[in-house]
Amino acid sequence: MTTLHDLDLRQLEAFAAVISAGNITAAAKALDRSQPAVSRLIQELEQSLGYLLFTRNGPRIHPTEEALQLHQYVQKALLSLQQIRLRAQEIGQQQHRPLHIAATPALAAGLLPQALATLGLQNKVHIISESAEQTAHAVISGEADIGLCSLPLEHHAVDLHWIGQSRCVVALQQDDPLAKETHITLNCLAGRRLIAPWNPLRLRGRFEKALKKLKVPPHETIETNSSANILACVRAGLGVAILEPVTAWGMPLEGVTIVPLEEDIPYFFGVITPQGRQLSLAVQSLIAALETAAEQLLSSFQRLPAAEHPRVMRLLNQED
Structure with a gap:
């Protein structure tokens, strides 16, 4: 069985580069390596895994079905390692911690930029735009410092700060x-x-x-x-x-x-943070800025306290 020690990071980088570039020549240029070096890394990875990743037809190569399945995991892993490298640099340089925001596409594009524009942010900002379910999960898992998501948002692992209501x-x-x-x-x-x-x-x-x-x-x-x-x-x-x-x-x-x-037909959304986490000044400022932006953007906006969540959900369930 392949162990973690068998998975060479250079091999995974070469594999991902070939998938993205479509050929070894372009991948080698992107990695600043020679074409033979990239070919050797791919061959070594194939030997380590025990199956082919590319079929070769003269100078052309095509990813196998196994390669396409593997690529999604390799890509996520490489991105995670890149984030670790960046976070390590920031810690070493005592930089402001990045502000990680998760939001549904509508809220990420329609409301969040207006709120961020009012803040004199010193932090880097990372925006994750996902489905409502994935947005909530990003906050629950601690991947995001703050989330903007449609209801329901009742979960023991999050703190709901306020609920926004506006008409469709x-x-x-x-x-x-x-x-x-x-x-x-x-x-x-x-x-x-x-x-x-x-x-x-x-x-x-x-x-x-x-x-x-x-x-x-x-x-x-x-x-x-x-x-x-x-x-x-x-x-x-x-x-x-x-x-x-x-x-x-x-x-x-x-x-x-x-x-x-x-x-x-009301639209409900909420602002959530991981339960029990001490909120940074950037997160506190963004929570307030989001409310102000919603008031300015949505003519029928109402801010409801978090305690209204059960009542709102009863109202939505009655509609059903």
């Missing part, structure tokens, strides 16, 4: 007849193609239930896991969207008009 909106192509309205009802969307987030367990499930309750079925649906993709599809005239307000107002897209939704 409708996104339309700018020349859509409904774009001139001051408010749009769900009934106005009858028969329209809906551009929707793919996850039925979050916001999508809630507005679909509201549409069904009013007997307003969409004509058909395009699904995506990105609010930015939703706006791009709307701009292209592929349909309309019921959208969380953070992306709608925080990432305005030319050619797309945002109109408030008449029915109150």
